[in-house]
Amino acid sequence: MEDEYELLRDTVKEFSEKNLDEKRIETGGIVENIIQNIASQGFLGAKIPSKFGGSELDEKSYNIILREISKYSPSVAMKIFILNSLYYPLVKNTEMESTLSDASSGKMNVSVDFLNKNKIEGEKFNGTLNDILNADSNNIIVFGKGPSLVNGGTVMEKDFMGFRGLKFGDIKIESELQHINTKVTLNDILEDSYNAISSINLGLISGALDKAMEYSTIRKAFDSPLSSYEPVAFNLSRMVSQKNILETILNNNIDSYYALNFSMNILVETTRYALNVHGGYGYFGDFGVEKFYRDAMVMRSIFYGNSDLKKLSGHVYGNKVGFI
Amino acid sequence: MFDELSDYRKKIREFALREFTEETSERYDRNEEFPFEIAKKSLSLGMVDMENPAKILIAIEEMCRVDAGLGISATLPYFGGEVLFLFGNDKQKKILNDVYHGKVMLSLGITEPSGGSDVAGLKTFAKKSGNKYILNGSKMFISNGAIADYMVVLARTSEEEKRHHGLSTFLVNTKSRGFKATKLENKLGVRATNTAEIEFNDVELSEDDLIGEEGKGFYYIMTFFNISRIYVAGQALGISEGAFDKIKGYVKTNNITDEATMFEVADVSTRIEAARQLTYNAASYLFKYDPKPELTSMAKAYAGETAVYSSEKAMEITGKSPDESIQRIFRNAKIMEIWEGTSEVEKLVISRQILKGD
Numbered sequence: 195m196e197d198e199y200e201l202l203r204d205t206v207k208e209f210s211e212k213n214l215d216e217k218r219i220e221t222g223g224i225v226e227n228i229i230q231n232i233a234s235q236g237f238l239g240a241k242i243p244s245k246f247g248g249s250e251l252d253e254k255s256y257n258i259i260l261r262e263i264s265k266y267s268p269s270v271a272m273k274i275f276i277l278n279s280l281y282y283p284l285v286k287n288t289e290m291e292s293t294l295s296d297a298s299s300g301k302m303n304v305s306v307d308f309l310n311k312n313k314i315e316g317e318k319f320n321g322t323l324n325d326i327l328n329a330d331s332n333n334i335i336v337f338g339k340g341p342s343l344v345n346g347g348t349v350m351e352k353d354f355m356g357f358r359g360l361k362f363g364d365i366k367i368e369s370e371l372q373h374i375n376t377k378v379t380l381n382d383i384l385e386d387s388y389n390a391i392s393s394i395n396l397g398l399i400s401g402a403l404d405k406a407m408e409y410s411t412i413r414k415a416f417d418s419p420l421s422s423y424e425p426v427a428f429n430l431s432r433m434v435s436q437k438n439i440l441e442t443i444l445n446n447n448i449d450s451y452y453a454l455n456f457s458m459n460i461l462v463e464t465t466r467y468a469l470n471v472h473g474g475y476g477y478f479g480d481f482g483v484e485k486f487y488r489d490a491m492v493m494r495s496i497f498y499g500n501s502d503l504k505k506l507s508g509h510v511y512g513n514k515v516g517f518i
Numbered sequence: 519m520f521d522e523l524s525d526y527r528k529k530i531r532e533f534a535l536r537e538f539t540e541e542t543s544e545r546y547d548r549n550e551e552f553p554f555e556i557a558k559k560s561l562s563l564g565m566v567d568m569e570n571p572a573k574i575l576i577a578i579e580e581m582c583r584v585d586a587g588l589g590i591s592a593t594l595p596y597f598g599g600e601v602l603f604l605f606g607n608d609k610q611k612k613i614l615n616d617v618y619h620g621k622v623m624l625s626l627g628i629t630e631p632s633g634g635s636d637v638a639g640l641k642t643f644a645k646k647s648g649n650k651y652i653l654n655g656s657k658m659f660i661s662n663g664a665i666a667d668y669m670v671v672l673a674r675t676s677e678e679e680k681r682h683h684g685l686s687t688f689l690v691n692t693k694s695r696g697f698k699a700t701k702l703e704n705k706l707g708v709r710a711t712n713t714a715e716i717e718f719n720d721v722e723l724s725e726d727d728l729i730g731e732e733g734k735g736f737y738y739i740m741t742f743f744n745i746s747r748i749y750v751a752g753q754a755l756g757i758s759e760g761a762f763d764k765i766k767g768y769v770k771t772n773n774i775t776d777e778a779t780m781f782e783v784a785d786v787s788t789r790i791e792a793a794r795q796l797t798y799n800a801a802s803y804l805f806k807y808d809p810k811p812e813l814t815s816m817a818k819a820y821a822g823e824t825a826v827y828s829s830e831k832a833m834e835i836t837g838k839s840p841d842e843s844i845q846r847i848f849r850n851a852k853i854m855e856i857w858e859g860t861s862e863v864e865k866l867v868i869s870r871q872i873l874k875g876d
Binding site: 309310311325352353354355362414415416417425462466469470473474476477478479480484487488491492494495496498499500503518 | 632633659704707830849852862
């Protein structure tokens with residue numbers, strides 16, 4: 195990795211170690227102080243153009259930020275992802291673009307109905323939006339024939355096992371619909387986000403493995419460290435090698451389709467095994483490893499499915515396949 | 519053995535569906551609260567028939583199919599009772615009747631902070647002093663630990679060359695002076711169950727509190743594991759079936775017919791059927807007093823892994839519809855690969871037993 199990226203990685207790592215305690219964030223949310231910190235560091239508006247107060251970083255830098263932050267606080271990484279990978283491309287070059295200034299400075303919280311659970315049409319919306327992550331947002335983009343912006347409302351929280359630092363739930367809304375004049379679709383932004391999603395996955399994998407590797411050398415069973423047992427040593431070593439392969443794919447921007455599919459294939463297994471290594475302790479939140487398994491399962495469930503496998507197949511074959 | 523109990527299974531399922539509503543399951547899970555009333559009800563109504571182990575297994579399976587947090591809580595009040603039933607004296611056995619009817623709650627203390635898998639390495643010590651034992655040490659991750667009336671405790675009574683020779687089991691009244699239980703919170707799943715850390719500070723025990731013979735504790739607990747692992751396999755089987763119920767419901771409701779999903783449905787159902795056959799087969803030997811440890815461990819490990827696999831598939835297939843009940847199944851499933859012997863420990867048992875046989 196080039197020097198400038200290494201420097202960025204070290205900066206984000208140092209910041210995250212010092213400021214991001216996911217256990218506290220999961221129970222108390224991403225408080226104002228943290229938002230101001232990630233905004234002033236330029237992480238919140240990582241990809242947003244500088245004219246809107248963002249850092250206007252390149253893709254590789256953005257992905258490094260997501261990766262390093264999700265090792266420590268997957269919730270904060272998801273918040274950054276929602277703004278930069280989902281909201282920003284939808285309002286880019288439209289009259290809603292000006293909202294980016296407040297969003298990148300942390301004054302305005304934004305979200306996108308990326309689960310696509312609500313079909314909203316017309317000029318006004320008076321009703322309930324279902325299943326929105328980062329639900330306590332001022333501005334939410336919903337989809338009907340095209341994307342529209344609605345104002346936030348009263349959140350009815352639901353239990354969501356992933357990214358617990360962000361509110362998740364239904365929102366009672368009474369708002370005008372501001373139609374966004376763009377040709378960009380939800381499908382487009384999700385496909386363009388493959389490397390960003392894979393970077394969050396890499397962060398989860400790395401965070402979980404760091405904990406498991408450390409624990410395996412400290413914890414003893416039958417008078418020997420766990421790492422002295424073949425199954426533990428072999429499994430963790432295999433998983434670290436897979437993590438390094440994923441890192442190489444992402445660092446060199448080899449192929450976003452491969453990156454997504456590879457990361458999704460190793461994500462749940464790795465975070466699950468990291469929990470396993472911790473035995474009974476891993477099942478408790480205090481050890482900070484079970485959260486990676488929860489978040490990993492959520493990533494796998496909501497950002498990967500048959501439609502992504504169809505895209506991968508089309509990419510590999512070069513034409514439409516697997517359609518019967 | 520199990521086919522003959524279809525009416526009993528139906529009765530348990532109806533009870534679980536009636537009592538373990540989504541709202542109730544959610545509430546106990548969120549609050550990390552033990553469902554005393556439900557546990558008592560299931561026992562006092564004779565829902566869990568303690569006289570017939572096959573019925574216990576079916577009750578565990580069917581209750582965990584609806585909700586593992588509540589299901590395990592409702593079937594756990596007699597946890598460790600088998601040690602008393604098999605090896606206890608008459609006085610100790612007397613409490614079993616109250617246990618079976620939900621009046622007295624039991625617990626079992628084996629795991630210690632320094633190690634779960636290495637049972638023979640435990641450090642809790644019961645030192646003989648005249649006609650008494652003085653118990654000191656600590657236990658970790660003890661189910662029912664903070665709510666039990668009595669705890670079956672495995673402790674070291676002598677330093678032998680072979681570590682497992684110096685262990686003994688005791689029945690400890692949790693109201694004894696020097697007994698302290700601290701509830702552990704923030705579990706990933708099965709949050710309705712009570713889990714605690716236990717401290718023994720000069721807890722005084724009489725000779726009558728010794729279960730069976732001194733120095734035989736390791737053997738008693740390994741015998742117990744042959745039984746309890748079957749019940750954990752039952753928990754895991756129930757969780758797997760519950761996950762599959764969700765998958766079927768989602769696929770049918772949304773009229774999903776694509777081949778990739780159909781193959782997933784086939785894989786999950788095949789694994790569950792294999793786990794069921796393994797569990798029932800191992801149980802049929804155990805319930806004839808002829809346990810096969812390798813079969814028991816195969817059933818426990820495979821059913822545990824199937825629970826995790828099925829719950830992950832339920833999450834994947836239902837994907838963008840993050841239903842709370844499916845998330846709860848996912849969170850509950852993982853413990854199946856950990857408690858009563860991790861999958862790694864089960865694999866050691868299986869390979870040693872299989873190779874010993876030749």
